[in-house]
Amino acid sequence: MKILIKNNDLNEALSGLSNLGFIPTMGSLHKGHISLIKKSIKICHKTIVSIFVNPTQFNNLRDYKRYPRNLKKDLKILKKLNVNFVYIPKKKQIYNSKSKIKFHMPKKDKILCAKHRKGHFEGVIDVMVRLTEKIKPSKIFMGEKDFQQLLLVKRFIEKNFTSKIIPCKTIRDTNSLALSSRNLLLNKNGLINCGRIAKNLISFKKRLLKRKITKKIINTKIFELKRKYNINIEYFEIRNIKNLKISKNIKNSRIFVAYHFNNIRFIDNF
Ligand code: AMP
16 A cells, blocks of 8 residues: 655556546545445555545634544555555645636535535535546545535536546444544444434434425424434435435435534434
8 A cells, every 4th residue: 555645656656547446535534434445446446545634625623623533543444455545645735736627606506515614615626626636536436425515526526527426325333323534523422312313314214205295394303303312403404316406205305414413513314
C-alpha cells in the first residue's frame, strides 16, 4: 500500500493506470467505508482511498474541529484490505489553485441538507471536483447514507468528467443505526437511543406501504420522535428517490431525516 501526500507523488503513482476505483472519505473508517472499498477492489483494477477532513464543507468551526480523526487506525484497516493507494493530502495540496469548474446550487435543489447547512454541498462538490481532477478515477464509490450528496455529486461529476459514480447501500450496526464516523461521539446510551430511532423509522416505513402519506401522519411521527428520544428534528420529509420531490406515497420514495442529539447532528434515510 502506497501512502501519497504530495501531488507529485500522486501523479507519479497514478500515471498510466486504467480502471482506477476511488473512495473519498473523511477518515475514522468503519464498516460503511469498508463496504465501498471492498466493492472497488472487486470491480476495479486498482483502488485509491482518500482521507481528508474537508474544512470547506463544514458550516460550523466547532463541528470541523471535533470531527473524529483516527489516522493510525485507518491506515491499519486499509493495509489489511490490500488497498493500493491512500491519498492523505494537506489543505494546501487541495486548495493550491482556483478550481476551473464552478458549482452553483440551483434554487430548486435548496432542500434537506442544502437548506439547513448553508454552503455545505458547495464545499463537498468543490472538493470532489478537485479530487477527481487530480485522481482521474474510472469509478467513484459513494454511500446512499448521504443520499442527497450522492445525487448532487453524481449529477455534477458525471456532467464534467468521464468518471462514473457507483452508489453503495447503507451499512447499519446490529442495532440498526447507520454507521457513521460521528457515532464515535456518542456514549453507550446515545448509541442505544439513536439505534431505537432507526428501528422506529424502519417499521414506520413498512406501515406507510399501506397508506397515503398525510401532513398529520408526519407531524404525529415528528412529535413522537422528539418526545421519546429527546432529539431536535431539523427536517423529516418523504421524498422521491429520483428527483427528491415531496412524495404522497412511499413507493419509490424514502424518509429523509436530520436530527440533533446531545449537540451531535445525524442524518439518515429509510
Ligand atoms: P465520510 O467519511 O463520512 O465523508 O463518508 C465517505 C463515504 O462513505 C461517503 O460516500 C458516505 O456516503 C459513505 N458512507 C458513510 N457511512 C456509510 C454507511 N453507513 N454505509 C455506506 N456508506 C457510508
